[in-house]
Amino acid sequence: MINTGDTAWVLASAALVMLMTPGLAFFYGGMVRSKSVLNMLMMNFICLAVVGVLWALFGYSWAFGNDKFGGLVGDGEFAGLANTIGHLVGVASATAPWPGTDALPALSFVMFQLMFAVITPALVSGAIADRAKFWSWTLFVAGWATLCYFPVAHWVFAFDGFTGPDNVGGWIANTLKAEDFAGGTAVHINAGAAGLALAIVLGRRKGWPRERMRPHSLPFVLLGASLLWFGWYGFNAGSALGASDLAGVAFTNTTLATCTAVLGWLLVEQIRDGRPTTLGAASGAVAGLVAITPACGYVAPMGALAIGLIAGALCALAVGLKFRFGFDDSLDVVGVHLVGGLVGTLLIGFFGDNDVNAAALGENGLFYGGGFLQLGRQALAAGAVLLYSFVVATVLGLVIKATLGFRVDEESEATGVDEAEHAETGYDYSALTGGRGPNGMHAAAGDTATRVESSS
Amino acid sequence: MKLVTAVVQPFTLGPVRDALEQLAILGMTITEVKGYGRQKGHTEIYRGAEYDVDLIPKLKIEVVCGDDLADKVFDAVAGAARTGRIGDGKVWVTPVEHVVRVRTGERGEDAV
Numbered sequence A: 001m002i003n004t005g006d007t008a009w010v011l012a013s014a015a016l017v018m019l020m021t022p023g024l025a026f027f028y029g030g031m032v033r034s035k036s037v038l039n040m041l042m043m044n045f046i047c048l049a050v051v052g053v054l055w056a057l058f059g060y061s062w063a064f065g066n067d068k069f070g071g072l073v074g075d076g077e078f079a080g081l082a083n084t085i086g087h088l089v090g091v092a093s094a095t096a097p098w099p100g101t102d103a104l105p106a107l108s109f110v111m112f113q114l115m116f117a118v119i120t121p122a123l124v125s126g127a128i129a130d131r132a133k134f135w136s137w138t139l140f141v142a143g144w145a146t147l148c149y150f151p152v153a154h155w156v157f158a159f160d161g162f163t164g165p166d167n168v169g170g171w172i173a174n175t176l177k178a179e180d181f182a183g184g185t186a187v188h189i190n191a192g193a194a195g196l197a198l199a200i201v202l203g204r205r206k207g208w209p210r211e212r213m214r215p216h217s218l219p220f221v222l223l224g225a226s227l228l229w230f231g232w233y234g235f236n237a238g239s240a241l242g243a244s245d246l247a248g249v250a251f252t253n254t255t256l257a258t259c260t261a262v263l264g265w266l267l268v269e270q271i272r273d274g275r276p277t278t279l280g281a282a283s284g285a286v287a288g289l290v291a292i293t294p295a296c297g298y299v300a301p302m303g304a305l306a307i308g309l310i311a312g313a314l315c316a317l318a319v320g321l322k323f324r325f326g327f328d329d330s331l332d333v334v335g336v337h338l339v340g341g342l343v344g345t346l347l348i349g350f351f352g353d354n355d356v357n358a359a360a361l362g363e364n365g366l367f368y369g370g371g372f373l374q375l376g377r378q379a380l381a382a383g384a385v386l387l388y389s390f391v392v393a394t395v396l397g398l399v400i401k402a403t404l405g406f407r408v409d410e411e412s413e414a415t416g417v418d419e420a421e422h423a424e425t426g427y428d429y430s431a432l433t434g435g436r437g438p439n440g441m442h443a444a445a446g447d448t449a450t451r452v453e454s455s456s
Numbered sequence B: 001m002k003l004v005t006a007v008v009q010p011f012t013l014g015p016v017r018d019a020l021e022q023l024a025i026l027g028m029t030i031t032e033v034k035g036y037g038r039q040k041g042h043t044e045i046y047r048g049a050e051y052d053v054d055l056i057p058k059l060k061i062e063v064v065c066g067d068d069l070a071d072k073v074f075d076a077v078a079g080a081a082r083t084g085r086i087g088d089g090k091v092w093v094t095p096v097e098h099v100v101r102v103r104t105g106e107r108g109e110d111a112v
Helices: A004-031 A034-064 A106-128 A134-157 A171-176 A184-202 A218-240 A245-273 A278-295 A301-318 A321-325 A333-351 A373-403 A410-415 A417-422 B010-022 B067-080
Strands: B002-008 B029-035 B042-046 B049-053 B056-065 B089-095
Touching (some): A004 A034, A004 A278, A034 A106, A034 A134, A106 A134, A106 A184, A106 A218, A106 A333, A184 A333, A218 A278, A245 A278, A245 A301, A278 A301, A321 A333, B002 B067, B056 B067, B067 B089
Antiparallel strands (some): B002 B056, B002 B089, B029 B056
């Protein structure tokens, strides 16, 4: 039976998560130089268009269809969104057969999960800012979503008996029983590992790290981070898939961890650099949101405070790794999403508390009377996703590099990807271009200016 | 005729303009420029990485005037722009051969 309250929350959450991709675009767009802001926005925006199509054709089915290969990927039962209109998703209970008393219309779930599939490849784009060919990137998005995100979403998000009474889900959720409430592994570790792979495949930007590549608009960065924070309530609290107590817990934990992560990042900056920065506050918020993503439905609020603080401080230190190891992960996809995702996923092994979530399949964490079992499961899930994503992204990146080419040429990189790839300029503060209109026309003196008779 | 050019601290525009108005100089051209001289830039920090910013914003002021006023304009600009701190900038004077006022066609000193 459809639960209308739950359905309303899930649909609203889907819209909230949709907003995260443009939010991310501005978070990243503010960090690049002004000559490549449009390309950065486009690399994110195109994910909505491309993944939306793939999701309807086969992506949803591969992620949430009945399992085909021992928990690795779903079958084609929902391809082309077959068997969704008029169908429900839900869970059977002792008193009610599937889909239970709190079912959702299948398409509300399809759209909610689509937005996750959209933002995950978008997150990767920050690793290769300022230098990628637009269509090559778009092809990568399609390939990586197909070969990496759809299967991994199946591993992590497809629970047994949810999209059909006898449907079998993915191995991480059901067999390994690692816990990932909203996508620490499937979204953040997944995207972070792919970002690392692409940063290595494409190579450093010309002049990096010697040349200064300052963020061109920190107000955009903070605006983008704020939109992400807002949308993240759909991401995390929406992942309760109901207007429930658990949604309230996830909402609360999301807030608290983000607060302490901002403080953690700024404290590291104050101690290390002597100044708390705007970029640090924005990055700290995102690091906290990333880290609490897997944990928000499995830990108590005091656990969330600790997870955020640890993630904020650790990610602030982790963004320096690229200078030590010499890979140009331009906007710190590795330092924030890979490291933040690992922190949150592993800390469930310490802070996991089954009193918070009656439906949890895992064990209590170390601090709540559990043993090392859950920590081990979390580590295995994190490692598996990291490795798989890194390999797929590397191979896909190398194939695109060898065929279409993945980088713009040196001259285009110097003059800016916006002009080279899109024939546009992000900011036109001067009306003067020295050029001519579409038909080769140009205004003669006096055509537009009003002639004023000499008064002297 | 002379062209007095000054590259000065941007915040001195007000005092420089006031000083020129005292001399009945009624026009000037300003350009926002960047440059470096003996003044050191500053350091900015993004995600823990330090960036030396050497090119710092300055204001370029250009005034064309008659030969008789040139020294006064020169002194007025230099005086008004002075704070005594490093980075105050430079003022220089160059000769100007021809000037025409576009609207009226007046030439020479009548045009400035």
